[in-house]
Amino acid sequence: MSGILSAIKLREAGFDDFTIYEKADRLGGTWRENIYPGISCDVPSHLYSYSFEPNPEWSHRFSPGSEIQAYFEGVARRHGVTPRIRFGAEITSAAFSAGRWQLETKSGDHDEVDVVIAATGVLHHPNMPAIEGLSRFGGALFHSARWDHTAQLDGRRIGIVGTGSTAVQIVSAIVDRVARLSLFQRTAQWIMPQENPAYSAEKQAEFRRRPELLEELHADTARLFAAFSNGLVDANSPQMKMIEEACRANLEQNVRDPLLLEKLRPNYRAACKRLVMSCDFYQAIQKPNAEVVTAGIERIEVEGVRTRDGRLHELDLLVLATGFRVDRFMRPMQVVGRDGLRLDTVWAQRPSAYLSISIPGFPNLFMLNGPNGPVGNFSLIEVAELQMGYVLRLVELLREGHCREISPSEDATQRFEAERTEAARHTIWGSGCRSWYLDDRGVPMSWPFTFDRFREEMAAPKIEAYQLA
Numbered sequence: 001m002s003g004i005l006s007a008i009k010l011r012e013a014g015f016d017d018f019t020i021y022e023k024a025d026r027l028g029g030t031w032r033e034n035i036y037p038g039i040s041c042d043v044p045s046h047l048y049s050y051s052f053e054p055n056p057e058w059s060h061r062f063s064p065g066s067e068i069q070a071y072f073e074g075v076a077r078r079h080g081v082t083p084r085i086r087f088g089a090e091i092t093s094a095a096f097s098a099g100r101w102q103l104e105t106k107s108g109d110h111d112e113v114d115v116v117i118a119a120t121g122v123l124h125h126p127n128m129p130a131i132e133g134l135s136r137f138g139g140a141l142f143h144s145a146r147w148d149h150t151a152q153l154d155g156r157r158i159g160i161v162g163t164g165s166t167a168v169q170i171v172s173a174i175v176d177r178v179a180r181l182s183l184f185q186r187t188a189q190w191i192m193p194q195e196n197p198a199y200s201a202e203k204q205a206e207f208r209r210r211p212e213l214l215e216e217l218h219a220d221t222a223r224l225f226a227a228f229s230n231g232l233v234d235a236n237s238p239q240m241k242m243i244e245e246a247c248r249a250n251l252e253q254n255v256r257d258p259l260l261l262e263k264l265r266p267n268y269r270a271a272c273k274r275l276v277m278s279c280d281f282y283q284a285i286q287k288p289n290a291e292v293v294t295a296g297i298e299r300i301e302v303e304g305v306r307t308r309d310g311r312l313h314e315l316d317l318l319v320l321a322t323g324f325r326v327d328r329f330m331r332p333m334q335v336v337g338r339d340g341l342r343l344d345t346v347w348a349q350r351p352s353a354y355l356s357i358s359i360p361g362f363p364n365l366f367m368l369n370g371p372n373g374p375v376g377n378f379s380l381i382e383v384a385e386l387q388m389g390y391v392l393r394l395v396e397l398l399r400e401g402h403c404r405e406i407s408p409s410e411d412a413t414q415r416f417e418a419e420r421t422e423a424a425r426h427t428i429w430g431s432g433c434r435s436w437y438l439d440d441r442g443v444p445m446s447w448p449f450t451f452d453r454f455r456e457e458m459a460a461p462k463i464e465a466y467q468l469a
Protein backbone atom coordinates (compact mmCIF):
# COMPACT_ATOMS: atom_id res chain seq x y z
CA MET A 1 0.00 0.00 0.00
CA SER A 2 2.65 2.54 0.99
CA GLY A 3 5.12 1.46 -1.72
CA ILE A 4 2.53 2.06 -4.44
CA LEU A 5 1.68 5.37 -2.81
CA SER A 6 5.37 6.39 -2.76
CA ALA A 7 5.78 5.68 -6.45
CA ILE A 8 2.69 7.69 -7.39
CA LYS A 9 3.62 10.65 -5.21
CA LEU A 10 7.30 10.64 -6.27
CA ARG A 11 6.29 10.78 -9.89
CA GLU A 12 3.76 13.54 -9.24
CA ALA A 13 6.59 15.54 -7.63
CA GLY A 14 8.75 15.04 -10.70
CA PHE A 15 11.00 12.24 -9.46
CA ASP A 16 11.08 9.54 -12.06
CA ASP A 17 14.25 7.64 -11.25
CA PHE A 18 12.96 5.18 -8.68
CA THR A 19 12.59 1.45 -8.22
CA ILE A 20 10.28 -0.47 -5.93
CA TYR A 21 11.84 -3.61 -4.50
CA GLU A 22 9.30 -6.30 -3.62
CA LYS A 23 10.39 -9.55 -2.04
CA ALA A 24 7.35 -11.48 -3.29
CA ASP A 25 6.17 -12.16 -6.82
CA ARG A 26 3.03 -10.10 -6.37
CA LEU A 27 2.22 -6.74 -4.79
CA GLY A 28 -0.33 -6.28 -2.00
CA GLY A 29 1.57 -6.61 1.28
CA THR A 30 -0.74 -7.63 4.08
CA TRP A 31 -3.58 -8.29 1.61
CA ARG A 32 -1.42 -10.64 -0.42
CA GLU A 33 -0.28 -12.54 2.64
CA ASN A 34 -3.47 -12.68 4.70
CA ILE A 35 -5.94 -14.79 2.77
CA TYR A 36 -7.66 -16.58 5.63
CA PRO A 37 -11.42 -17.27 5.39
CA GLY A 38 -13.45 -14.23 6.41
CA ILE A 39 -10.70 -11.66 5.97
CA SER A 40 -11.96 -8.17 5.51
CA CYS A 41 -10.80 -4.75 6.55
CA ASP A 42 -12.55 -3.32 9.59
CA VAL A 43 -11.89 0.22 8.40
CA PRO A 44 -14.72 1.31 6.08
CA SER A 45 -13.64 0.70 2.49
CA HIS A 46 -14.38 4.26 1.39
CA LEU A 47 -11.85 5.42 3.98
CA TYR A 48 -9.45 2.55 3.40
CA SER A 49 -8.81 3.90 -0.12
CA TYR A 50 -6.25 6.37 -1.41
CA SER A 51 -7.74 9.87 -1.27
CA PHE A 52 -6.88 10.28 -4.96
CA GLU A 53 -8.33 6.90 -6.00
CA PRO A 54 -11.89 6.64 -4.69
CA ASN A 55 -13.52 3.37 -5.66
CA PRO A 56 -17.24 3.29 -6.53
CA GLU A 57 -17.12 -0.51 -6.80
CA TRP A 58 -16.57 -1.43 -3.13
CA SER A 59 -19.07 -4.19 -2.45
CA HIS A 60 -19.51 -3.62 1.30
CA ARG A 61 -18.97 -1.05 3.97
CA PHE A 62 -16.10 -3.32 5.10
CA SER A 63 -15.03 -5.10 1.92
CA PRO A 64 -13.25 -8.47 1.83
CA GLY A 65 -9.49 -8.83 1.51
CA SER A 66 -9.58 -10.14 -2.08
CA GLU A 67 -11.32 -6.92 -3.21
CA ILE A 68 -8.72 -4.82 -1.44
CA GLN A 69 -5.91 -6.81 -3.09
CA ALA A 70 -7.58 -6.24 -6.50
CA TYR A 71 -7.95 -2.52 -5.69
CA PHE A 72 -4.21 -2.12 -5.03
CA GLU A 73 -3.34 -4.09 -8.16
CA GLY A 74 -5.72 -1.87 -10.17
CA VAL A 75 -4.29 1.38 -8.77
CA ALA A 76 -0.72 0.20 -9.44
CA ARG A 77 -1.66 -0.73 -13.01
CA ARG A 78 -3.53 2.50 -13.76
CA HIS A 79 -0.71 4.64 -12.43
CA GLY A 80 1.99 2.74 -14.30
CA VAL A 81 3.55 1.58 -11.02
CA THR A 82 3.58 -2.17 -11.72
CA PRO A 83 6.38 -2.05 -14.34
CA ARG A 84 8.52 -0.14 -11.82
CA ILE A 85 8.38 -2.97 -9.29
CA ARG A 86 11.26 -5.43 -9.20
CA PHE A 87 9.50 -8.57 -7.98
CA GLY A 88 11.33 -11.34 -6.15
CA ALA A 89 13.92 -8.78 -5.02
CA GLU A 90 14.20 -8.89 -1.24
CA ILE A 91 16.62 -6.27 0.05
CA THR A 92 18.89 -7.96 2.57
CA SER A 93 21.16 -5.02 3.28
CA ALA A 94 21.16 -1.25 2.95
CA ALA A 95 24.36 0.53 3.92
CA PHE A 96 25.09 4.26 3.80
CA SER A 97 28.50 4.80 2.31
CA ALA A 98 30.13 7.86 0.71
CA GLY A 99 26.83 9.74 0.74
CA ARG A 100 24.69 7.08 -0.92
CA TRP A 101 22.80 3.96 0.04
CA GLN A 102 24.25 0.67 -1.18
CA LEU A 103 21.49 -1.91 -1.56
CA GLU A 104 21.91 -5.64 -1.89
CA THR A 105 19.20 -8.16 -2.70
CA LYS A 106 18.94 -11.75 -1.55
CA SER A 107 20.10 -12.96 -4.95
CA GLY A 108 23.22 -10.77 -4.72
CA ASP A 109 22.19 -7.89 -7.01
CA HIS A 110 23.46 -4.43 -6.10
CA ASP A 111 22.06 -0.94 -6.50
CA GLU A 112 23.19 2.48 -5.38
CA VAL A 113 20.57 5.11 -4.50
CA ASP A 114 20.34 8.58 -2.98
CA VAL A 115 17.23 8.01 -0.90
CA VAL A 116 15.59 4.96 0.64
CA ILE A 117 11.93 4.88 1.59
CA ALA A 118 11.09 1.91 3.79
CA ALA A 119 7.50 1.03 2.90
CA THR A 120 7.88 -2.34 4.56
CA GLY A 121 4.76 -2.61 6.71
CA VAL A 122 4.07 -3.28 10.35
CA LEU A 123 1.94 -6.39 10.85
CA HIS A 124 4.18 -8.53 8.76
CA HIS A 125 6.25 -11.17 10.50
CA PRO A 126 4.08 -13.93 12.01
CA ASN A 127 4.41 -14.37 15.75
CA MET A 128 4.86 -18.10 16.32
CA PRO A 129 3.88 -18.84 19.91
CA ALA A 130 6.31 -20.66 22.15
CA ILE A 131 3.94 -23.54 22.84
CA GLU A 132 5.51 -26.90 23.56
CA GLY A 133 5.01 -29.60 20.98
CA LEU A 134 3.95 -27.53 17.95
CA SER A 135 6.07 -29.70 15.66
CA ARG A 136 4.53 -32.90 17.04
CA PHE A 137 0.98 -32.15 15.87
CA GLY A 138 -0.26 -34.83 13.47
CA GLY A 139 -2.80 -32.68 11.61
CA ALA A 140 -2.41 -29.52 9.56
CA LEU A 141 -1.00 -26.51 11.42
CA PHE A 142 -0.25 -23.00 10.19
CA HIS A 143 -0.23 -19.32 11.16
CA SER A 144 -3.26 -17.31 10.02
CA ALA A 145 -1.02 -15.26 7.68
CA ARG A 146 0.20 -18.47 6.00
CA TRP A 147 -3.21 -19.99 5.32
CA ASP A 148 -3.04 -23.27 3.40
CA HIS A 149 -6.19 -23.47 1.30
CA THR A 150 -5.52 -27.13 0.49
CA ALA A 151 -6.32 -27.93 4.13
CA GLN A 152 -9.85 -29.32 4.47
CA LEU A 153 -12.32 -27.47 6.70
CA ASP A 154 -15.64 -29.10 5.88
CA GLY A 155 -16.67 -31.56 8.53
CA ARG A 156 -13.30 -31.31 10.34
CA ARG A 157 -12.32 -30.51 13.92
CA ILE A 158 -10.62 -27.14 13.94
CA GLY A 159 -8.70 -25.38 16.71
CA ILE A 160 -7.89 -21.67 16.67
CA VAL A 161 -5.37 -20.11 19.05
CA GLY A 162 -5.97 -16.42 19.71
CA THR A 163 -8.92 -14.06 20.02
CA GLY A 164 -7.74 -10.97 18.08
CA SER A 165 -9.35 -9.44 14.99
CA THR A 166 -8.02 -12.29 12.86
CA ALA A 167 -9.37 -15.14 15.00
CA VAL A 168 -12.76 -13.45 15.31
CA GLN A 169 -13.10 -13.11 11.54
CA ILE A 170 -12.06 -16.75 11.00
CA VAL A 171 -14.53 -18.06 13.61
CA SER A 172 -17.48 -16.30 11.99
CA ALA A 173 -16.43 -17.43 8.51
CA ILE A 174 -15.92 -21.13 9.16
CA VAL A 175 -18.14 -22.18 12.05
CA ASP A 176 -20.94 -23.42 9.80
CA ARG A 177 -18.59 -25.53 7.71
CA VAL A 178 -16.68 -27.39 10.38
CA ALA A 179 -17.63 -30.33 12.59
CA ARG A 180 -16.22 -28.72 15.71
CA LEU A 181 -14.51 -25.46 16.46
CA SER A 182 -12.40 -24.93 19.57
CA LEU A 183 -11.30 -21.37 20.24
CA PHE A 184 -8.33 -21.30 22.60
CA GLN A 185 -8.71 -18.02 24.44
CA ARG A 186 -5.93 -16.67 26.62
CA THR A 187 -7.59 -13.27 27.03
CA ALA A 188 -11.18 -12.27 26.27
CA GLN A 189 -11.75 -9.40 23.83
CA TRP A 190 -14.22 -6.57 23.76
CA ILE A 191 -16.22 -6.71 20.54
CA MET A 192 -17.67 -3.61 18.97
CA PRO A 193 -20.85 -4.43 17.02
CA GLN A 194 -20.48 -3.38 13.40
CA GLU A 195 -23.00 -4.08 10.67
CA ASN A 196 -21.50 -4.72 7.26
CA PRO A 197 -24.17 -3.84 4.69
CA ALA A 198 -23.55 -4.39 0.97
CA TYR A 199 -23.69 -1.47 -1.46
CA SER A 200 -26.50 -2.04 -3.97
CA ALA A 201 -25.83 -1.91 -7.71
CA GLU A 202 -27.85 1.35 -7.77
CA LYS A 203 -25.65 2.89 -5.08
CA GLN A 204 -22.48 1.86 -6.90
CA ALA A 205 -23.89 3.35 -10.14
CA GLU A 206 -24.63 6.59 -8.29
CA PHE A 207 -21.06 6.65 -6.92
CA ARG A 208 -19.79 6.20 -10.50
CA ARG A 209 -22.00 9.03 -11.78
CA ARG A 210 -21.30 11.40 -8.94
CA PRO A 211 -17.67 11.12 -7.78
CA GLU A 212 -18.21 14.04 -5.40
CA LEU A 213 -20.32 11.68 -3.27
CA LEU A 214 -17.27 9.44 -2.81
CA GLU A 215 -15.14 12.40 -1.83
CA GLU A 216 -17.72 13.46 0.74
CA LEU A 217 -17.96 9.92 2.11
CA HIS A 218 -14.17 9.72 2.40
CA ALA A 219 -13.95 13.08 4.14
CA ASP A 220 -16.88 12.37 6.50
CA THR A 221 -15.52 8.98 7.50
CA ALA A 222 -12.04 10.44 7.99
CA ARG A 223 -13.50 13.07 10.34
CA LEU A 224 -15.37 10.39 12.28
CA PHE A 225 -12.27 8.24 12.67
CA ALA A 226 -10.11 11.22 13.63
CA ALA A 227 -12.61 11.99 16.41
CA PHE A 228 -12.47 8.34 17.48
CA SER A 229 -8.67 8.30 17.57
CA ASN A 230 -8.61 11.60 19.44
CA GLY A 231 -10.73 9.81 22.05
CA LEU A 232 -8.30 6.87 22.30
CA VAL A 233 -5.45 9.09 23.45
CA ASP A 234 -7.46 10.23 26.48
CA ALA A 235 -8.45 7.17 28.48
CA ASN A 236 -11.20 9.15 30.21
CA SER A 237 -12.73 10.74 27.13
CA PRO A 238 -16.49 10.56 26.45
CA GLN A 239 -15.75 8.57 23.27
CA MET A 240 -14.12 5.85 25.38
CA LYS A 241 -17.16 5.72 27.66
CA MET A 242 -19.46 5.35 24.65
CA ILE A 243 -17.33 2.57 23.17
CA GLU A 244 -17.21 0.76 26.50
CA GLU A 245 -20.99 0.96 26.78
CA ALA A 246 -21.51 -0.31 23.23
CA CYS A 247 -19.16 -3.25 23.79
CA ARG A 248 -20.70 -4.17 27.14
CA ALA A 249 -24.23 -4.04 25.73
CA ASN A 250 -23.12 -6.14 22.76
CA LEU A 251 -21.78 -8.82 25.11
CA GLU A 252 -24.62 -8.79 27.62
CA GLN A 253 -27.43 -8.64 25.08
CA ASN A 254 -26.09 -11.27 22.72
CA VAL A 255 -24.59 -14.00 24.90
CA ARG A 256 -27.32 -16.10 26.57
CA ASP A 257 -25.44 -18.62 28.69
CA PRO A 258 -24.22 -16.78 31.84
CA LEU A 259 -21.14 -19.02 32.15
CA LEU A 260 -20.10 -18.32 28.58
CA LEU A 261 -20.86 -14.64 29.06
CA GLU A 262 -18.42 -14.45 31.98
CA LYS A 263 -15.79 -16.36 29.98
CA LEU A 264 -16.12 -13.80 27.20
CA ARG A 265 -16.11 -10.76 29.49
CA PRO A 266 -12.73 -9.00 29.44
CA ASN A 267 -11.22 -7.74 32.69
CA TYR A 268 -9.71 -4.61 31.19
CA ARG A 269 -11.09 -1.53 29.47
CA ALA A 270 -12.53 -1.57 25.96
CA ALA A 271 -10.06 -0.41 23.26
CA CYS A 272 -7.08 -1.07 25.56
CA LYS A 273 -6.29 -3.88 23.15
CA ARG A 274 -7.10 -3.08 19.57
CA LEU A 275 -10.87 -3.02 19.37
CA VAL A 276 -12.29 -6.02 17.52
CA MET A 277 -15.18 -5.24 15.18
CA SER A 278 -17.77 -7.87 14.42
CA CYS A 279 -21.49 -8.16 13.92
CA ASP A 280 -21.66 -11.93 14.18
CA PHE A 281 -18.89 -13.30 16.41
CA TYR A 282 -21.13 -13.86 19.45
CA GLN A 283 -23.72 -15.63 17.29
CA ALA A 284 -20.99 -17.80 15.76
CA ILE A 285 -19.35 -18.79 19.03
CA GLN A 286 -22.72 -19.84 20.51
CA LYS A 287 -23.35 -22.42 17.78
CA PRO A 288 -23.60 -25.92 19.22
CA ASN A 289 -20.38 -27.05 17.48
CA ALA A 290 -18.31 -24.16 18.89
CA GLU A 291 -16.49 -23.96 22.21
CA VAL A 292 -14.45 -21.29 23.98
CA VAL A 293 -11.59 -23.03 25.77
CA THR A 294 -10.11 -20.98 28.59
CA ALA A 295 -8.18 -23.65 30.48
CA GLY A 296 -4.84 -22.58 28.99
CA ILE A 297 -2.71 -24.60 26.61
CA GLU A 298 -0.33 -27.07 28.28
CA ARG A 299 1.17 -28.47 25.07
CA ILE A 300 0.41 -29.70 21.59
CA GLU A 301 0.27 -33.45 21.10
CA VAL A 302 -0.03 -35.60 17.97
CA GLU A 303 -3.84 -35.73 18.29
CA GLY A 304 -4.51 -32.16 19.35
CA VAL A 305 -4.20 -29.62 22.15
CA ARG A 306 -3.77 -30.65 25.79
CA THR A 307 -5.06 -27.97 28.13
CA ARG A 308 -3.93 -27.39 31.70
CA ASP A 309 -7.03 -29.09 33.09
CA GLY A 310 -5.70 -32.34 31.58
CA ARG A 311 -8.25 -32.43 28.74
CA LEU A 312 -7.18 -33.39 25.20
CA HIS A 313 -8.95 -31.44 22.44
CA GLU A 314 -8.63 -33.70 19.41
CA LEU A 315 -8.17 -31.72 16.19
CA ASP A 316 -7.60 -32.13 12.46
CA LEU A 317 -6.36 -28.58 11.92
CA LEU A 318 -4.82 -26.02 14.26
CA VAL A 319 -4.67 -22.35 13.23
CA LEU A 320 -2.32 -20.01 15.07
CA ALA A 321 -4.05 -16.62 14.94
CA THR A 322 -1.34 -15.36 17.25
CA GLY A 323 -0.52 -12.03 15.66
CA PHE A 324 2.72 -10.53 14.47
CA ARG A 325 6.18 -9.50 15.66
CA VAL A 326 5.50 -5.80 15.58
CA ASP A 327 9.01 -4.61 16.44
CA ARG A 328 10.58 -5.77 13.17
CA PHE A 329 9.63 -3.09 10.60
CA MET A 330 12.19 -3.34 7.73
CA ARG A 331 14.24 -5.95 9.55
CA PRO A 332 15.67 -8.63 9.05
CA MET A 333 17.21 -6.26 6.48
CA GLN A 334 20.68 -5.22 7.73
CA VAL A 335 20.57 -1.44 7.81
CA VAL A 336 23.84 0.37 8.40
CA GLY A 337 23.90 4.16 8.67
CA ARG A 338 26.63 6.76 8.93
CA ASP A 339 30.01 5.57 10.33
CA GLY A 340 28.92 1.95 10.48
CA LEU A 341 26.00 2.58 12.87
CA ARG A 342 23.78 -0.50 12.80
CA LEU A 343 20.00 -0.27 13.07
CA ASP A 344 19.99 -3.49 15.10
CA THR A 345 22.18 -1.71 17.67
CA VAL A 346 20.09 1.47 17.74
CA TRP A 347 16.90 -0.56 18.02
CA ALA A 348 18.37 -3.25 20.30
CA GLN A 349 15.84 -2.45 23.03
CA ARG A 350 12.96 -1.17 20.94
CA PRO A 351 12.35 0.65 17.67
CA SER A 352 12.13 4.41 17.79
CA ALA A 353 12.19 7.24 15.28
CA TYR A 354 11.70 10.96 15.04
CA LEU A 355 7.99 11.48 14.28
CA SER A 356 7.97 7.81 13.23
CA ILE A 357 9.71 8.75 9.98
CA SER A 358 13.48 9.03 10.37
CA ILE A 359 16.33 7.97 12.62
CA PRO A 360 19.42 9.92 13.76
CA GLY A 361 22.55 8.63 12.01
CA PHE A 362 20.59 7.19 9.08
CA PRO A 363 20.58 10.00 6.50
CA ASN A 364 18.16 10.06 3.58
CA LEU A 365 16.24 7.07 4.94
CA PHE A 366 12.54 7.60 5.55
CA MET A 367 9.89 5.22 6.85
CA LEU A 368 6.18 5.05 6.12
CA ASN A 369 4.14 3.54 8.93
CA GLY A 370 7.32 3.31 10.96
CA PRO A 371 7.67 2.92 14.75
CA ASN A 372 5.29 4.70 17.13
CA GLY A 373 3.10 6.16 14.41
CA PRO A 374 -0.68 6.33 14.54
CA VAL A 375 -2.09 2.84 14.81
CA GLY A 376 -5.53 1.90 15.94
CA ASN A 377 -8.80 1.30 14.27
CA PHE A 378 -8.30 3.74 11.42
CA SER A 379 -6.88 3.99 7.95
CA LEU A 380 -3.15 3.42 7.61
CA ILE A 381 -3.53 4.71 4.05
CA GLU A 382 -4.42 8.14 5.36
CA VAL A 383 -1.44 7.96 7.71
CA ALA A 384 0.93 6.98 4.90
CA GLU A 385 -0.40 9.74 2.62
CA LEU A 386 0.30 12.38 5.26
CA GLN A 387 3.75 10.89 5.95
CA MET A 388 4.61 10.74 2.27
CA GLY A 389 3.77 14.43 1.88
CA TYR A 390 6.22 15.15 4.72
CA VAL A 391 8.93 12.91 3.27
CA LEU A 392 8.65 14.65 -0.09
CA ARG A 393 9.33 18.02 1.58
CA LEU A 394 12.58 16.56 2.94
CA VAL A 395 13.55 14.95 -0.35
CA GLU A 396 12.87 18.30 -2.00
CA LEU A 397 15.63 19.83 0.14
CA LEU A 398 18.04 17.30 -1.32
CA ARG A 399 16.88 17.96 -4.86
CA GLU A 400 17.18 21.70 -4.46
CA GLY A 401 20.74 21.27 -3.24
CA HIS A 402 20.20 22.66 0.29
CA CYS A 403 22.04 19.62 1.57
CA ARG A 404 23.35 16.22 0.52
CA GLU A 405 22.32 14.41 3.68
CA ILE A 406 19.35 14.89 5.97
CA SER A 407 18.65 13.11 9.24
CA PRO A 408 16.96 14.13 12.48
CA SER A 409 19.16 15.37 15.30
CA GLU A 410 19.72 13.13 18.30
CA ASP A 411 18.47 15.92 20.51
CA ALA A 412 15.16 16.47 18.69
CA THR A 413 14.57 12.72 18.58
CA GLN A 414 15.19 12.28 22.30
CA ARG A 415 12.93 15.20 23.17
CA PHE A 416 10.17 13.86 20.94
CA GLU A 417 10.54 10.35 22.39
CA ALA A 418 10.42 11.66 25.99
CA GLU A 419 7.24 13.62 25.30
CA ARG A 420 5.72 10.72 23.38
CA THR A 421 6.45 8.19 26.12
CA GLU A 422 4.96 10.43 28.79
CA ALA A 423 1.78 11.03 26.77
CA ALA A 424 1.49 7.34 25.85
CA ARG A 425 1.03 6.36 29.50
CA HIS A 426 -2.26 8.30 29.60
CA THR A 427 -3.79 6.71 26.54
CA ILE A 428 -6.37 3.94 26.64
CA TRP A 429 -3.67 1.49 25.41
CA GLY A 430 -1.76 2.08 28.64
CA SER A 431 -4.80 1.51 30.87
CA GLY A 432 -3.83 -2.02 31.93
CA CYS A 433 -3.90 -4.93 29.49
CA ARG A 434 -1.42 -6.98 27.46
CA SER A 435 -1.40 -6.10 23.77
CA TRP A 436 0.83 -5.72 20.76
CA TYR A 437 0.70 -1.95 21.28
CA LEU A 438 3.05 -2.24 24.27
CA ASP A 439 6.83 -2.16 24.13
CA ASP A 440 9.24 -4.07 26.38
CA ARG A 441 8.62 -1.48 29.17
CA GLY A 442 4.85 -1.72 28.85
CA VAL A 443 4.64 1.70 27.17
CA PRO A 444 2.27 1.96 24.18
CA MET A 445 4.29 2.09 20.95
CA SER A 446 1.95 4.40 19.17
CA TRP A 447 1.19 8.01 18.41
CA PRO A 448 -0.22 9.17 21.76
CA PHE A 449 -1.32 12.63 20.60
CA THR A 450 -4.43 13.59 18.71
CA PHE A 451 -4.78 12.83 15.04
CA ASP A 452 -5.09 16.59 14.48
CA ARG A 453 -1.61 17.04 15.93
CA PHE A 454 -0.32 14.31 13.61
CA ARG A 455 -1.82 16.14 10.66
CA GLU A 456 -0.20 19.41 11.81
CA GLU A 457 3.22 17.79 12.31
CA MET A 458 3.05 16.22 8.88
CA ALA A 459 2.07 19.48 7.18
CA ALA A 460 5.66 20.77 7.20
CA PRO A 461 8.94 19.52 8.67
CA LYS A 462 10.52 21.61 11.41
CA ILE A 463 13.90 22.02 9.81
CA GLU A 464 15.58 22.88 13.12
CA ALA A 465 14.96 19.27 14.19
CA TYR A 466 17.20 18.03 11.38
CA GLN A 467 20.88 17.92 10.66
CA LEU A 468 21.53 19.00 7.11
CA ALA A 469 24.97 18.01 5.87
Ligand code: NAP
Pocket: 040, 041, 042, 043, 123, 129, 130, 131, 144, 161, 162, 163, 164, 165, 166, 167, 169, 185, 186, 187, 274, 297, 321, 322, 323, 324, 434, 435, 436
Ligand atom coordinates in the same frame (compact mmCIF):
# COMPACT_ATOMS: atom_id res chain seq x y z
P1 NAP B 1 -3.39 -10.04 17.74
O1 NAP B 1 -4.38 -8.96 17.83
O2 NAP B 1 -1.98 -9.75 18.13
O3 NAP B 1 -3.96 -11.27 18.56
C1 NAP B 1 -3.16 -12.39 18.83
C2 NAP B 1 -3.95 -13.35 19.67
O4 NAP B 1 -3.15 -14.50 19.87
C3 NAP B 1 -4.30 -12.79 21.04
O5 NAP B 1 -5.58 -13.24 21.39
C4 NAP B 1 -3.23 -13.41 21.94
O6 NAP B 1 -3.63 -13.58 23.26
C5 NAP B 1 -3.10 -14.77 21.27
N1 NAP B 1 -1.83 -15.40 21.58
C6 NAP B 1 -0.59 -14.99 21.19
N2 NAP B 1 0.34 -15.84 21.65
C7 NAP B 1 -0.33 -16.80 22.35
C8 NAP B 1 0.08 -17.95 23.08
N3 NAP B 1 1.37 -18.27 23.19
N4 NAP B 1 -0.88 -18.71 23.66
C9 NAP B 1 -2.18 -18.37 23.55
N5 NAP B 1 -2.63 -17.30 22.88
C10 NAP B 1 -1.71 -16.52 22.29
O7 NAP B 1 -3.28 -10.66 16.24
P2 NAP B 1 -4.34 -10.61 15.04
O8 NAP B 1 -5.68 -11.04 15.47
O9 NAP B 1 -3.69 -11.31 13.90
O10 NAP B 1 -4.42 -9.11 14.73
C11 NAP B 1 -3.25 -8.33 14.60
C12 NAP B 1 -3.62 -6.98 14.12
O11 NAP B 1 -3.86 -7.06 12.72
C13 NAP B 1 -4.91 -6.42 14.69
O12 NAP B 1 -4.76 -5.86 15.95
C14 NAP B 1 -5.23 -5.43 13.64
O13 NAP B 1 -4.43 -4.27 13.81
C15 NAP B 1 -4.84 -6.15 12.39
N6 NAP B 1 -5.99 -6.85 11.79
C16 NAP B 1 -6.92 -6.08 11.23
C17 NAP B 1 -7.99 -6.68 10.65
C18 NAP B 1 -8.96 -5.79 10.00
O14 NAP B 1 -10.06 -6.19 9.78
N7 NAP B 1 -8.60 -4.56 9.65
C19 NAP B 1 -8.17 -8.03 10.66
C20 NAP B 1 -7.19 -8.81 11.25
C21 NAP B 1 -6.10 -8.20 11.83
P3 NAP B 1 -3.47 -12.39 24.36
O15 NAP B 1 -4.56 -11.42 24.02
O16 NAP B 1 -3.63 -13.06 25.64
O17 NAP B 1 -2.10 -11.80 24.15
